Amino acid sequence: METIRPRIFISRCLGFEHCRWNGEMITDDFVERLKSSVDVIHACPEMAIGLGCPRDPVRVVMIDGIPELYQPASGKMWGASMRSWASDYIPTLPADIDGFILKSRSPSCGWKDVKVYHSVKPESGAGIGAGLFGSAVVTAFGTRPIEDEGRLKNFVIRERFLGAIFTLARFRIVEQAGDPAALVEFHTRHKYFLMLYSEKEMRALGRIVANHEHLALPEVLHAYRAGLERALAAMPRYTALINVVQHAFGGFSDSLSREEKRYFQNLIEQYRDERIPASVLLSVLYGWAIRFGERYLLDQVLFSPYPLDLVQITDSGKGRSG
Numbered sequence: 001m002e003t004i005r006p007r008i009f010i011s012r013c014l015g016f017e018h019c020r021w022n023g024e025m026i027t028d029d030f031v032e033r034l035k036s037s038v039d040v041i042h043a044c045p046e047m048a049i050g051l052g053c054p055r056d057p058v059r060v061v062m063i064d065g066i067p068e069l070y071q072p073a074s075g076k077m078w079g080a081s082m083r084s085w086a087s088d089y090i091p092t093l094p095a096d097i098d099g100f101i102l103k104s105r106s107p108s109c110g111w112k113d114v115k116v117y118h119s120v121k122p123e124s125g126a127g128i129g130a131g132l133f134g135s136a137v138v139t140a141f142g143t144r145p146i147e148d149e150g151r152l153k154n155f156v157i158r159e160r161f162l163g164a165i166f167t168l169a170r171f172r173i174v175e176q177a178g179d180p181a182a183l184v185e186f187h188t189r190h191k192y193f194l195m196l197y198s199e200k201e202m203r204a205l206g207r208i209v210a211n212h213e214h215l216a217l218p219e220v221l222h223a224y225r226a227g228l229e230r231a232l233a234a235m236p237r238y239t240a241l242i243n244v245v246q247h248a249f250g251g252f253s254d255s256l257s258r259e260e261k262r263y264f265q266n267l268i269e270q271y272r273d274e275r276i277p278a279s280v281l282l283s284v285l286y287g288w289a290i291r292f293g294e295r296y297l298l299d300q301v302l303f304s305p306y307p308l309d310l311v312q313i314t315d316s317g318k319g320r321s322g
C-alpha cells in the first residue's frame with residue numbers, strides 16, 4: 001500500500017514543548033508512536049494568548065450563560081483573548097486537515113470532558129463541557145476525526161481514529177489527482193471498510209461516484225468528501241464486520257474443506273463473543289484471498305486501513321463500545 005501521511009493537529013504539550021501551566025510536557029505513548037507516520041501541526045493556545053509558562057492555572061466558568069476562561073490567582077478573564085486568537089488561528093489550518101488530537105480535560109484544548117464551573121465560586125459546582133479552543137475546533141471541523149489522548153488509550157477508539165485519519169488522507173490524494181478514475185479506485189478499495197461504518201452511506205457514496213447527474217468532477221469530489229466524513233463519524237459496528245467477512249468468505253467457501261469452513265465459523269462466534277479481535281478473522285480471510293488469488297479482496301483497505309506498526313492491542317479495558 002502507498003505511503004500516506006495524514007496531516008493532523010496535536011496540542012503542543014502532548015510531546016512537543018514543556019508548555020503546560022506547571023512547565024511540564026506530557027509524553028503519551030500513542031502520540032509518540034504516531035509522530036513518525038503523520039505530519040503534525042501543533043500549537044499551545046494558552047501560550048499564544050500570552051499566559052506565559054509556568055502560569056497560574058485557568059478554568060472554564062459560566063458567566064451569564066457564556067463560558068469564560070477564568071484565572072483564580074489573578075482574577076483575570078481570558079475568554080475574549082482565547083476566542084479572538086482561535087478565530088484568527090483556525091482559518092490558518094489546512095481546510096482539508098485530517099484530524100485533531102486535543103489535550104483531554106484542558107480548559108482550553110479539551111473538547112468534551114472539561115470541568116465547567118457554574119460560577120467563579122468553585123463551591124457553586126461544576127458540570128462537563130468543552131474548553132474554549134476545543135469548542136472552536138469542534139465548531140469549525142466537527143465532521144473530522146477529533147479525539148484526545150485520554151480516549152485514545154482505548155483500543156476501539158484508537159483503531160477508529162487511525163482508520164478515519166488515514167482514509168481522509170488517502171482521499172486528499174484523490175482530490176489532488178483530479179481524476180475520476182482515482183475516485184472510482186478509492187471507492188472500490190474502501191467498499192468493505194466503509195461497510196463497517198454504514199452500508200447505507202457506502203451505497204450513497206457509490207451513487208455519487210456513478211454520477212448519473214453528470215456533475216463536474218469538483219462537485220462530485222465535494223459531495224463524496226461530505227459523505228465520507230459523515231460515514232466515518234459513525235462508530236464502526238462489530239456486527240458489520242461479521243457480515244463483511246461472511247460475504248467475502250462466500251466467494252471461495254466452495255473451495256474450502258468442511259473442516260476449514262467449520263474453523264472459520266468458530267472464529268466468527270469467538271469474535272462475536274469478544275474472545276478474539278477482528279484482526280484474527282481478517283488474517284485468516286486474507287490468507288485464503290492469497291491462496292485463491294482474489295485480487296478484489298486483496299486490494300481492500302479493510303485489511304490494513306493504517307500502517308500495522310501503529311497497532312497496539314493494549315487499552316483502558318473499556319471493550320468494544322468505546
Ligand code: SF4
Nearest residue numbers: 012013044103106109
Ligand atoms: S492543553 Fe493546550 S493550552 Fe494547555 S498546555 Fe496543552 S497545548 Fe497548551
